[in-house]
Amino acid sequence: MNHTSSLDNEADYSDDFDFTAEPSAQSCENLTVPNELAGLRLDAALAKLLPDYSRSRLTGWIKDGAVLLNGKRAQPKDKLVGGEVLEVTIVPTEENQAFAAEPMDLDIVYEDDSVLVVNKPAGMVVHPAAGNWHGTLLNGLLHHCPALAQVPRAGIVHRLDKDTSGLMVVAKTLPAQTQLVQQLQARTVKRVYRAVADGIVPFDGKIETQIGRDPHNRLKMAVLPFGGKEAITHLQVLERYHNHSYVECKLETGRTHQIRVHMRAARHPLAGDPVYGNPRHSASDEVKAAVKSMGRQALHAYRLSFVHPTSGETVSFEAPMPADIYHLLSVLRLEAGLDSSLNHADTGQTPAGGQDDDDWDDDDYDVEVVYVRD
Numbered sequence: 510m511n512h513t514s515s516l517d518n519e520a521d522y523s524d525d526f527d528f529t530a531e532p533s534a535q536s537c538e539n540l541t542v543p544n545e546l547a548g549l550r551l552d553a554a555l556a557k558l559l560p561d562y563s564r565s566r567l568t569g570w571i572k573d574g575a576v577l578l579n580g581k582r583a584q585p586k587d588k589l590v591g592g593e594v595l596e597v598t599i600v601p602t603e604e605n606q607a608f609a610a611e612p613m614d615l616d617i618v619y620e621d622d623s624v625l626v627v628n629k630p631a632g633m634v635v636h637p638a639a640g641n642w643h644g645t646l647l648n649g650l651l652h653h654c655p656a657l658a659q660v661p662r663a664g665i666v667h668r669l670d671k672d673t674s675g676l677m678v679v680a681k682t683l684p685a686q687t688q689l690v691q692q693l694q695a696r697t698v699k700r701v702y703r704a705v706a707d708g709i710v711p712f713d714g715k716i717e718t719q720i721g722r723d724p725h726n727r728l729k730m731a732v733l734p735f736g737g738k739e740a741i742t743h744l745q746v747l748e749r750y751h752n753h754s755y756v757e758c759k760l761e762t763g764r765t766h767q768i769r770v771h772m773r774a775a776r777h778p779l780a781g782d783p784v785y786g787n788p789r790h791s792a793s794d795e796v797k798a799a800v801k802s803m804g805r806q807a808l809h810a811y812r813l814s815f816v817h818p819t820s821g822e823t824v825s826f827e828a829p830m831p832a833d834i835y836h837l838l839s840v841l842r843l844e845a846g847l848d849s850s851l852n853h854a855d856t857g858q859t860p861a862g863g864q865d866d867d868d869w870d871d872d873d874y875d876v877e878v879v880y881v882r883d
Contacts, residue, residue: 542558551571552571622681676827685818701812714744741761742761758772773786780807795840807834809834810828811827812826
């Protein structure tokens with residue numbers, strides 16, 4: 510099969526990123542206006558004296574009273590003659606303040622001097638961004654390991670959607686981060702997800718498409734006929750039920766919302782997906798209640814394997830299915846007359862009947878998606 514509201518995602522960081530050098534708390538700058546700036550407005554002079562800050566930000570500080578001219582509150586348009594004393598209170602941005610340590614309970618699966626592996630719960634944003642400046646995984650990591658403040662992105666090298674649970678690896682040193690990023694680029698980090706999809710997925714295979722921003726909705730991603738980035742997902746059906754399938758998805762690439770978009774484009778969106786899902790999918794009242802109770806897409810990063818950046822050995826970790834998805838699977842298995850324990854999934858299980866929503870309107874996706882057998 511050839512796919513958030515905020516585009517916080519199961520993607521890899523492809524661009525270098527460094528924390529801003531601004532202080533995380535207020536500080537004060539005392540400046541004397543040089544004679545060569547005589548005749549300039551205060552806001553223009555400040556832009557030259559403090560080039561690390563934008564003109565609009567400096568103007569805002571002046572209007573907020575954070576800039577004193579010879580001990581008195583000033584206005585942006587005040588003209589300078591040279592020799593004035595400026596007292597500027599440097600006010601950190603909300604974004605800068607977001608990179609602060611916050612105590613929280615993190616499910617650390619593994620940790621040593623180079624890396625840690627965390628099992629992220631659903632509902633947690635990975636990285637601070639507009640609307641989510643606090644309470645993110647990054648904030649918790651900085652509290653758990655203060656030394657991560659010296660590593661770009663606090664050591665985070667790949668991400669998960671806010672409402673996707675599961676495993677992530679975090680580098681504790683810059684060399685380890687560089688090594689892991691290289692592995693991601695070489696596609697040697699193995700990431701396996703488990704999910705519940707709508708409908709009866711016909712067989713195992715590979716979804717290979719291009720993915721980019723949806724031309725009809727810039728807050729979503731979509732399969733594109735051209736102009737997107739290569740996206741490859743390997744799919745295996747673990748079990749089939751009346752109207753759903755339990756699947757395993759192995760990422761070869763790590764595009765934004767890749768699994769969610771691929772399953773959506775293949776007409777088997779993930780159960781409960783609020784962005785790419787099908788709210789009209791046919792199901793019993795019990796199954797609908799289980800899906801609704803999740804309040805998220807049924808997607809979990811189940812297994813993670815990579816070459817340890819220090820030892821050179823391949824290490825692998827697994828995180829059990831979270832309670833909400835486990836409950837949905839139990840309901841589906843009971844309804845299909847299967848053992849609800851999930852301890853021995855029959856990957857060749859044939860569903861006792863089942864249907865796809867053939868009348869589901871799919872006009873937004875005019876790209877034909879085919880299953881390519883591995």
